[in-house]
Amino acid sequence: MPILRLSQTIDRPPAEVFLAIADVANLATWNPTITGSRKVSDGPARSGTQFEMNVRGFGNVPQTLEEFDQDKRARYVPHFKAMTGGHRFLLTPVGSRTQVDHELEMVPHGWYRLFSPFMGMMGRRNLRATADALKRHVESQSGRA
Numbered sequence: 358m359p360i361l362r363l364s365q366t367i368d369r370p371p372a373e374v375f376l377a378i379a380d381v382a383n384l385a386t387w388n389p390t391i392t393g394s395r396k397v398s399d400g401p402a403r404s405g406t407q408f409e410m411n412v413r414g415f416g417n418v419p420q421t422l423e424e425f426d427q428d429k430r431a432r433y434v435p436h437f438k439a440m441t442g443g444h445r446f447l448l449t450p451v452g453s454r455t456q457v458d459h460e461l462e463m464v465p466h467g468w469y470r471l472f473s474p475f476m477g478m479m480g481r482r483n484l485r486a487t488a489d490a491l492k493r494h495v496e497s498q499s500g501r502a
Contacts, residue, residue: 361461361480365488369495371428371448374455377495378431378446381408381422387494390483393417414479415439440464444487459488 367374377387382396393411396402397419404425411417415437424432424445434443442462449456461484 361484363459363484363488365457365492367455367457367492367495369455370453371450371455374448374457374495375428384410387490389486389490459484
């Protein structure tokens with residue numbers, strides 16, 4: 358399955374956007390595609406931080422935070438047999454705003470490959486919902502970074 362891409366502009370600086378993305382324990386508070394989230398690793402978020410998301414349609418999925426570059430990029434990488442890939446966030450400052458380029462890669466394995474067309478549709482819908490929710494969440498947190 359190809360990588361799904363979506364770009365958006367959030368009316369906040371990259372540090373505020375990155376803060377929301379890196380706060381993996383609280384993803385479920387703003388992301389409508391996640392019904393639960395918890396950080397498993399100790400310490401602050403960084404490359405290698407382990408966390409779990411309860412993702413609609415997939416259940417509880419162990420994840421790792423990778424490609425962690427403060428205020429610039431991060432990637433959520435799932436760890437389960439049905440699928441590999443992940444959600445990459447690339448942040449670019451645009452004045453006092455942030456362009457966020459999302460890249461969602463979902464590579465099904467085994468019999469899950471039969472669901473590739475459905476997964477593509479679901480992935481596009483979930484990516485849009487996540488992007489919209491990220492924008493609402495960060496913009497509503499004005500000045501809290």
